[in-house]
Amino acid sequence: MESHNLNKDKYHNNISLEQQKIGHLNAVLNSIREVNRLIVTGKKREPLIKAFCESLVRNRGYHNAWIILIDEYNRVIASAEAGTGRDLNEILKKIETRDFTLCCRNILTHTKEFMVIQNPLEECVNCPVNHMHDGQGSMSARLEHDKKLYGMLTVSVPTVFSRDTEEHELFKDVADDIAFALHSIEVEEKRRQTEAALRETRDKLERRVKERTNELEMLSSKLLNAQEEERKRISGDLHDGIGQCLSAVKFMVETALENMKGKVPDSDLKPLHALVPLLREASEEVRTIVMNLRPSILDDLGILATIGWFCRQFKAVYSYIEVKENIEIEEDIIPDAIKTHIFRILQEAMNNIAKHSKANYVEIFLRKRNNRIELTVKDNGTGFNAQDIMAVKASEKGFGITGMKERTELSGGSFILVSRLNKGTKIRASWAFACMRTIL
Numbered sequence: 001m002e003s004h005n006l007n008k009d010k011y012h013n014n015i016s017l018e019q020q021k022i023g024h025l026n027a028v029l030n031s032i033r034e035v036n037r038l039i040v041t042g043k044k045r046e047p048l049i050k051a052f053c054e055s056l057v058r059n060r061g062y063h064n065a066w067i068i069l070i071d072e073y074n075r076v077i078a079s080a081e082a083g084t085g086r087d088l089n090e091i092l093k094k095i096e097t098r099d100f101t102l103c104c105r106n107i108l109t110h111t112k113e114f115m116v117i118q119n120p121l122e123e124c125v126n127c128p129v130n131h132m133h134d135g136q137g138s139m140s141a142r143l144e145h146d147k148k149l150y151g152m153l154t155v156s157v158p159t160v161f162s163r164d165t166e167e168h169e170l171f172k173d174v175a176d177d178i179a180f181a182l183h184s185i186e187v188e189e190k191r192r193q194t195e196a197a198l199r200e201t202r203d204k205l206e207r208r209v210k211e212r213t214n215e216l217e218m219l220s221s222k223l224l225n226a227q228e229e230e231r232k233r234i235s236g237d238l239h240d241g242i243g244q245c246l247s248a249v250k251f252m253v254e255t256a257l258e259n260m261k262g263k264v265p266d267s268d269l270k271p272l273h274a275l276v277p278l279l280r281e282a283s284e285e286v287r288t289i290v291m292n293l294r295p296s297i298l299d300d301l302g303i304l305a306t307i308g309w310f311c312r313q314f315k316a317v318y319s320y321i322e323v324k325e326n327i328e329i330e331e332d333i334i335p336d337a338i339k340t341h342i343f344r345i346l347q348e349a350m351n352n353i354a355k356h357s358k359a360n361y362v363e364i365f366l367r368k369r370n371n372r373i374e375l376t377v378k379d380n381g382t383g384f385n386a387q388d389i390m391a392v393k394a395s396e397k398g399f400g401i402t403g404m405k406e407r408t409e410l411s412g413g414s415f416i417l418v419s420r421l422n423k424g425t426k427i428r429a430s431w432a433f434a435c436m437r438t439i440l
């Protein structure tokens with residue numbers, strides 16, 4: 001009878017143990033579910049390991065849980081716990097002084113993947129948290145992914161379950177999942193850092209390009225300045241040197257001819273007479289060169305007079321091209337700084353018309369529109385395909401269009417060119433009053 005009762009007790013004990021085990025495993029599974037949900041949503045390492053510990057304990061799957069993360073020199077870089085309170089700090093101190101507890105030594109320094117301590121109270125005498133393990137065993141696992149050790153996870157669990165292999169496997173799964181989450185965060189962090197580094201490099205590069213562009217613009221505008229100054233100087237020298245000299249020679253030849261009239265036979269004077277028109281031609285040639293280099297009229301009378309003079313010259317040479325000037329602006333409102341640009345652009349546009357367009361009609365507009373000063377030159381010539389011009393090798397390309405554009409933009413304006421085959425060409429350079437820069 002007594003043995004029958006004993007068997008009955010044993011049977012009931014087994015049943016309640018089985019039920020407890022099922023209840024416990026369910027709690028652990030719930031924790032795993034939560035851990036997996038956290039893995040998907042958690043982006044930051046510290047809050048995530050804290051949430052892991054709390055979720056492992058919250059469902060009563062484990063009594064307490066702690067995670068220690070280390071670097072490659074076994075230095076603690078982060079930690080979290082649930083259920084151990086400040087006692088975890090004692091373990092951290094021990095790691096710092098290399099006085100490892102049993103679980104820490106095995107897991108962190110002996111590369112053991114997993115370990116169970118059935119009775120920490122007796123087996124781990126130097127462990128600062130062993131007093132929490134009365135009737136509890138502990139399980140520890142490496143947090144490792146792709147051969148990289150992130151740290152360790154330890155939980156305490158009733159001794160009776162700490163022997164169960166199913167329990168071990170579930171616990172190892174949890175550790176693997178946490179290690180994977182740490183790995184993902186690290187990968188994401190590295191990606192962010194790489195992206196930030198790339199962004200910084202790109203920003204630096206852009207800044208450098210901007211600086212260089214500014215420098216080049218400065219240089220170009222200095223070159224334009226220097227070129228204009230040089231033209232002025234050469235035209236002055238030609239005018240005052242060769243020009244004056246030729247005039248003087250012509251005057252002297254004419255005076256000599258006058259003096260020798262009737263005294264020397266006409267036939268002997270013939271070569272001298274022939275010299276006069278040649279000297280006049282040379283004088284005029286010098287004058288034209290001087291004016292093209294830098295028309296003094298620009299400095300003396302202004303841009304409107306210069307445009308008038310230039311058009312007269314142009315018509316005299318290219319009489320088959322009708323030129324209509326539409327000057328709808330007053331001299332005074334055009335800043336001196338852009339007068340030279342207006343003239344040079346007009347000069348190049350008209351040269352192009354004469355050289356390339358086969359046009360017989362040209363219109364020039366200089367006006368104020370929408371608070372901008374606008375120079376427009378359009379012809380009714382052959383036009384051209386801008387794409388074809390772009391495709392020409394830089395070394396073989398003309399400089400005219402590029403020069404007009406650069407000149408306009410360097411002085412704060414904007415330049416457009418529109419050309420269509422057999423429909424003529426139009427260039428427009430314009431400067432806003434507000435942003436005109438004094439370049440020349």
Ligand SMILES: Nc1ncnc2c1ncn2[C@@H]1O[C@H](COP(=O)(O)OP(=O)(O)OP(=O)(O)O)[C@@H](O)[C@H]1O
Pocket residue numbers: 352353355356357358379381382383384389397398399400401402425
């Ligand atoms: N008004 C125009 N009509 C027809 N074609 C033109 C006109 N203006 C320019 N072009 C075409 O565009 C090309 C480039 O002109 P651009 O002024 O840049 O150089 P270029 O006149 O050939 O040489 P450069 O101006 O250096 O003496 C010309 O060679 C010509 O084919």
Ligand SMILES: [Mg+2]
Pocket residue numbers: 348351352398399400401
């Ligand atoms: Mg040209």
